[in-house]
Amino acid sequence: MRPIDIGCTEKSAVYFYTSGETAKQTFFYPLCVGHYFCTKEYLVQRNNYNSFLLIYAKKGEGYLKVDGKKYTFRKEDVVLIDCYKPHIYGTVKDSELLWIHFDGSTSREYAEMIFGNSGPVCSVRDLITFEKDLNRLLLMISTGSAVNDALCSYYIVKILTDLVLCSSKTLKEENPRSITEDIISYINDHIREQLTLEDLSGRAGLSPFYFTRLFKKETGYTPHEYIILSRVNIAKFYLKSTAYSIKEICFSSGFSSESGFCTTFRRVCGMTPSEYRENNNIS
Structure with a gap:
C-alpha cells in the first residue's frame, strides 16, 4: 500500500504484518516493512513504537537523533534504531530507503551488541547479499500470502548477525x-x-x-x-x-x-x- 508519510513519493510502498502469538514467543518477527523513495522533507518523530527499526539507505543521505545525539547516514549505510525510546530521523536529499520494523525475544541483546560496537549507523561487507535478504523479507510480507514466520525470523537473524560481525573488531587482523x-x-x-x-x-x-x-x-x-x-x-x-x-x-x-x-x-x-x-x- 502507498504510505501517507510526508516526504514519500508515489513510488513508495509500506506493508504491515500481524504475527501470531506463537511466532512472537518463538521467533524474530516483522511488524511492517517498507520501500520508500523520499524527498528532503521526509521526517519521522516519535516518542516510541515498540520495536526495532532497521533502515538500509540504498541511495541518498539522512540523519538520526536519539539519546541527545545526532548521527548522519549516507548511501549504503545501515541504521538501527531502538524505537522503544524517543527518536527522530529523516532525509536531507532525495533518498531510497529499505526498512523493517521487527522485534523478538533477543532483539535488544542484538541491538545493544551492535550499538556497543559501532553505534546506530554501520556498514556491511556484502551489500549484494544483505540487500537480497532484505528484499526477500519485503517480498514475503508484501505478497501477504503464505508468510513463513520461521523463514522471516531466519532472514532477520541473518541480517542482524551480519551487522554484529561487521560492527565488531572480530574482522580486524589479529584482533x-x-x-x-x-x-x-x-x-x-x-x-x-x-x-x-x-x-x-x-x-x-x-x-x-x-x-x-x-x-x-x-x-x-x-x-x-x-x-x-x-x-x-x-x-x-x-x-x-x-x-x-x-x-x-x-x-x-x-x-x-x-x-x-x-x-x-x-x-x-x-x-x-x-x-x-x-x-x-x-x-
Whole structure:
C-alpha cells in the first residue's frame, strides 16, 4: 500500500504484518516493512513504537537523533534504531530507503551488541547479499500470502548477525577476540590436561593480567572459571549418559582429585555428582 508519510513519493510502498502469538514467543518477527523513495522533507518523530527499526539507505543521505545525539547516514549505510525510546530521523536529499520494523525475544541483546560496537549507523561487507535478504523479507510480507514466520525470523537473524560481525573488531587482523577464540579452542582440546594462567597467557602472547581482563570481557568468565565450567559440563554429560564411577568421570573431565571434583561440582551445581546423577528432573 502507498504510505501517507510526508516526504514519500508515489513510488513508495509500506506493508504491515500481524504475527501470531506463537511466532512472537518463538521467533524474530516483522511488524511492517517498507520501500520508500523520499524527498528532503521526509521526517519521522516519535516518542516510541515498540520495536526495532532497521533502515538500509540504498541511495541518498539522512540523519538520526536519539539519546541527545545526532548521527548522519549516507548511501549504503545501515541504521538501527531502538524505537522503544524517543527518536527522530529523516532525509536531507532525495533518498531510497529499505526498512523493517521487527522485534523478538533477543532483539535488544542484538541491538545493544551492535550499538556497543559501532553505534546506530554501520556498514556491511556484502551489500549484494544483505540487500537480497532484505528484499526477500519485503517480498514475503508484501505478497501477504503464505508468510513463513520461521523463514522471516531466519532472514532477520541473518541480517542482524551480519551487522554484529561487521560492527565488531572480530574482522580486524589479529584482533583481541580471535585470540580469545584460539585460546578457547586450545582449552577444549586440552581440557583433561593441567591448564595454567601462565601457559594460556603465554600462548596468547599477553601478560596474565591483560589476558585475564580480555578473556573475561569476551566470554564473561575468567580463564579459570571457564575451565572449571567446561569440566563440570563434561562431567554432567557423563553422569547422565554413562555408568562410569564418580572417580572415573572426575579424571575423564580433567579434575585432578575426586574430593576437589565433588567440592567444585557441588559449588557450581548446588548438589553432589551422585545427587545430580540420580535426579531425573535435571538434564
